[in-house]
Amino acid sequence: MANFAKPAGPAFSVEVYQNEFLPEDGREVHAVVTVTATGGGTVSGTTGVAGAAGVAGVAGAAGPASGAGTGRGPSAAVVLMVDCSGSMDYPPAKLRNARDATAAALDALRDGTRFAVIDGTHVAREAYPGGGRLAVADATTREQAKRALRRLTAGGGTAIGSWLRLADRLLASADVEIRHGVLLTDGRNEHEAPEALRATLEACAGRFTCDARGVGTDWEVKEVTAIASALLGSADIVADPAHLAGDFTAMMEKTMGKEVADVALRVWTPAGAVVSYLKQVAPSVEELTGRRTEAGPRAGDYPTGSWGDESRDYHLCVTVPAAGLGHEMLAARVSLVVPQPGGTAQNLGAQGLVRAVWTDDLTASTAINPQVAHYTGQAELAQVIQQGIDLRKAGDMDGATAKLGRAVQLARVSGNADTAKLLAKVVDVVDASTGTVRLKAKVTEADEMTLETRSTKTVRVKK
Template identity: 75%
Template sequence: MADFAKSTVPRFSVEVYQNEYLPEGGREVNAIVTVTSTGGGTTGGMPIPAIPAPAPALDEGGGPARDQGGPAPRAAVVIMVDCSGSMDYPPAKMRNARDATAAAIDAIRDGVAFAVVAGTHKVEEVFPGGGRLATADPATRARAKDALRRLSADGGTAIGTWLRLADRLLASADVPIRHGILLTDGRNEHEEPGELRAALKACAGRFTCDARGVGTDWEVKEVTGIASALLGTADIVADPSDLAALTADFTRMMDAAMGKEVADVGLRVWTPLGAEVAFVKQVAPTVEDLTDRRAEAGARAGDYPTGSWGDESRDYHLCVRVPTAEVGQEMLAARVSLVLPQHDGGLPATLTQGLVRAVWTEDMVASTAMNPQVAHYTGQTELAQVIQQGLDARKAGDMDGATAKLGRAVQLASTSGNEGTAKLLAKVVDVVDAATGTVRLKAKVAEADEMTLETRSTKTVRVKK
């Protein structure tokens, strides 16, 4: 049995929402699994296996960083700042990026290992340099911000090289929480698309990363693809001259990263003989399909990555296909567990679990009723899909297709109470009747409004209690 440290992680709980009743011959079981973590830090959490102390971080001069006292830092973060030539147009863009990054550095907790890199068609370690991480304290934060002031815009964009350097730096810290923050204003034009895909594949599961696009000259699918692959968030700061918005967003990102207490939590789904998982999707706070990320975990079990956790709650949609059975029979369709890897190589620790059931009935009212949570998130997933389809159709010149898809999106946003998405849709279409999804495409749409809708299309709202 592993030794346990005094440090704790949030206490996890699982709630399962479903209609367990199936008609005779029915095979598909749907459930919403709500995972909640509370009480991280030093109170209310669950003990976890002791983690070896990280190798000493170095200060800018190459010597050991000043001892912070207290427990060893459990997190490391690398900030990647786009310094390509386009960041100088307008000049305020580079200046504001430096200032926002400085604000993020101020939000790094004492004792956390960190580094700053500048990204162009090549990548440069801005601070501390030498393939090292610094340990955050007032002195190292001040030196990092001083190094930021010397950044200038020049060169191209090769994001895969930025991510690979971040991975090497983060791997040098023996800590459980490894996080990246990436800011870009342009398209990844100075490396082949396959190079970015290969970098994302190599980095997946090694660190999480939030990605931000500044202005309107970047590619939405590139930035959201980075966040998706690395289980982070994606968003847009459409106006690069809006220092307050950029600074607030960078500070929020860093605060969220500093709030994480445990990494590499897996959602383990076990199914009985004859049953199989059709899909697993995160559906709140954003839609993220995890189905293809399954890692086998023994007989009839698979783990789906969920990334890092602090005090928060997320919802997952699980669909299981079960063997047919006679009316009156019931079975355990799936067992859903939260598991945490052991650092001593032992079996993963089970943090909590929930059960998904199947009961066959001849009561048509019972078997055709849709659980409210399942119905809500089925609609939220469709909402994200039809927004993307509608915008793609609009770009392709298919105005009838775009009108139909975005009209359906307006209808879904209205019925589910997703006011944020409804407001973004209203900047792209004129809403005639939200209840029926009757809309007209606007003749002119600001590029920033279209990109904001596309970037934030996967954000969902939770079921109203």
């Protein structure tokens, strides 16, 4: 079933895929909820050559910024956090590549976007524009920011929480619809207690979204992915610093395509029914269960961040009260809202219904919906990859082999070719169908970190 609505900006639709039939004693209802936003029409502020323009800009070349006059969109503010700790000077090209990538991101900003650049070490400093304020993107401010980038030097330690706190203060100063951060680091958060970073992430959650990137191989995967997860952004590795400019351009183009911020999935359940879990399962696995905020009688909101023209899938599991054969009930109603100050919410109009029907038809009640089966496997795939890597690091080679073998098997069954290729750099595949593998004797750090960082990326089910 599908239901369409047309708010200001993109139109949202909700589709529900499930097997609604339960056996007589069945109480657990599973459904995959597909949310799609279409027709926003934002034109990103790029011409397709922003990466080259960014490099030229850092070198001092003049000329119009590629973002000039290229369409309108919702008001937005972006803060770019550049790691300038001492390790960014090893090799020296690393910081140069980071400056070039940041310049490329600036070229991808729409005119009128508020922005700032943070110089991040064991303290956070405003590299541009300074004074606790944001600049307004145009040809002049882009060129000024690029001159400021050329003055960045490497030195000092790493305290990522301080970068995020400064970004939060700067973004909060802007009366805009979309608030976004981009964080680049090449090292571990060694000059700040782990609990301080966790507290910062809790304080910033829901205030802005943030994409996080690790460059090289000396950073901690779990730190970078935790930042992106808490702030509803993406995480990735850029093992070769020379590829940063292209990655930053693509990231900023995606940010400029966002149309609606702070969208929440609202799940209503009837008396006696409770949400067991809710997780995003495409384009990546992201646990949302613990992020629920109550939204009135028997309803809860789960944050999904900002949306452009895109589609995402969610796996919802609801436990319902027992009922007799032939009974039918509405197990859950899923809608989309944008929470407002004062506890109100703007309803985006689209909704989907999850049903439960009790039957003695064994064939009907034991069938597994293809979408649910697919994403159950994808979630397990992400889990066993992480477990396998952790076991390998701990020296448990037999345990690692078993987990990564199961991962190879799941990747084959689900058609996740990208993950299968990453796994093949860590294990020798003897038989993918049975999950028979051998750990490679030598694995590069970049290959292992890439597999770990991208383990949650999923492939969509063919509907």
